[in-house]
Amino acid sequence: MSDTVSDIIRDKFNVLTRAERKLANVLLDNYPVSGMTSITRLAELAEVSPPSVVRMAQKLGFTGFPDLQNALRDELEATISNPIAKHDRWSQQAPDTHILNRFADAVIDNLRQSLDQLPPEDFDRVSALLADRKRAVYIVGGRITHALADYLFTHLQVLRENITLLPANSNIWPHHVLNMKPGDLLVIFDIRRYERDLINLADMAKEQDVEIILFTDQWGSPVGKAASHRFNIKIEAPSAWDSSVVTLFMLEALTAAVETRIWGVTKSRMKQLEALFDRRKLFR
Amino acid sequence: MSDTVSDIIRDKFNVLTRAERKLANVLLDNYPVSGMTSITRLAELAEVSPPSVVRMAQKLGFTGFPDLQNALRDELEATISNPIAKHDRWSQQAPDTHILNRFADAVIDNLRQSLDQLPPEDFDRVSALLADRKRAVYIVGGRITHALADYLFTHLQVLRENITLLPANSNIWPHHVLNMKPGDLLVIFDIRRYERDLINLADMAKEQDVEIILFTDQWGSPVGKAASHRFNIKIEAPSAWDSSVVTLFMLEALTAAVETRIWGVTKSRMKQLEALFDRRKLFR
């Protein structure tokens, strides 16, 4: 890799003129942000004239000031950008452009941004709600997200009692709404292609004072209006579809958090479950 | 301290329009360096017009783009001069020990290690098999992995024809084995708690010269003996359960790869699907 701008400046410091050295000092001080202004302000800051800036840039080997500034920005980007997120090949054996690496980049980026947006207090509040065994929990997903709803259901069901997975068929939903009591929880998955039926369901549930927990994308499903808790998850992927990886991540983290809160209950349920599985084995 | 630009963006994300959201994503991605260009290049990067950039800047409360850019530069300066690695936590707002951060660490580690172990050629070979439309594809999961099987099924089904999801109930599996022809594919999910029924299914299928693609954990399910292709995925999590996040990642990457291989077919199927959905909407 070629030299950084600061290297070049130090290299050529002794062939710089007085005005140029003033500039060099300003640039190196608070490097490289100080170079991210306009040529005019930089000149003012160094108490020299704008032409001096141009001359120096050219003397350092750039075609002009913007060229130098770009170099600075690129350096900055390389320094700043999250070392975990970028320019780190995931599959060493595959080229950067292989779908595995591109997908990994996208997913990490989704994860980082989704977590950035999520106040941990919200997360904690939702895990507390789900850990409150007095509240029944209903879970529902759409066409694509049904599998996620199913996954959450399977796990929560082990943790505690009173978990219901609503069927894919929306015709039956009103029957379930009938059972919902104030304070119960309804977990809704609604991503992209927001589904009209889900809005109706949310409205009906809300009228019964059910608290709604919504998992949606960065744009936000219209169900958000009725929801008391919302997870906005970035779902971009190098593909014709969206990625559910981060959503699944949230579900697992949430499950783990709930598990911690009610470990006593969960532990005994898991033991019981083990016993039941064992009996089935013998039975066969 | 007052809000950062990224805070403001997230705050107002839901009142932003489509073009503005595109911009917001570009800005938040590689923040804040991505905002240090000219309005023109930023607009190009986000694939919107320069006026949209101005409008967004004003919507966020700045007098114009330069004002926003100054704010970004000031933040950058503050960040840079305070080099306490801000970026090694996933959720900045939560402590290191918060489950969100611990889970993120675990998942990234799983992803790294799983990709390390996976020769990309194997991945490519499997994607080629799944893209071969002459081969029927059968998918089956266990108690926990059923949701993953379901997810793969839903996606592959859009990509191409002849995809079958075996039911959870193993009693019916022999009926499906009856239909399998030599060269067909059987995708099996078998993680931890390896399920005896799945081994029997794999053996039966193998006798019919069905090629088996196995998704399993780092230890490897006994189904591996019958499988011609195997994905060993690291599934550790700070919880009583295993994490399926990386498995889902592999499924999505695989789906994307298959999609690329048979884009012609997939595209027309997706169009047709759109049309069907539209008709259903009218129908209601």
Next chain:
DNA sequence: AGGCCTCTGAAACAATATTTTCAAAATTTG
């Protein structure tokens, strides 16, 4: 399906930024 409204980008315009020119100031050299 049609009317309303919001959103968007092309183009014109305005404001800055960058570069060039050139003469004066500073520095060097004999």
Next chain:
DNA sequence: CAAATTTTGAAAATATTGTTTCAGAGGCCT
């Protein structure tokens, strides 16, 4: 100390960026 040389900044010229206007596109609602 003066002539030659270099360096410098004011001002003009040029290039680019940022803003506004406005007509048409696109979404949403009834």
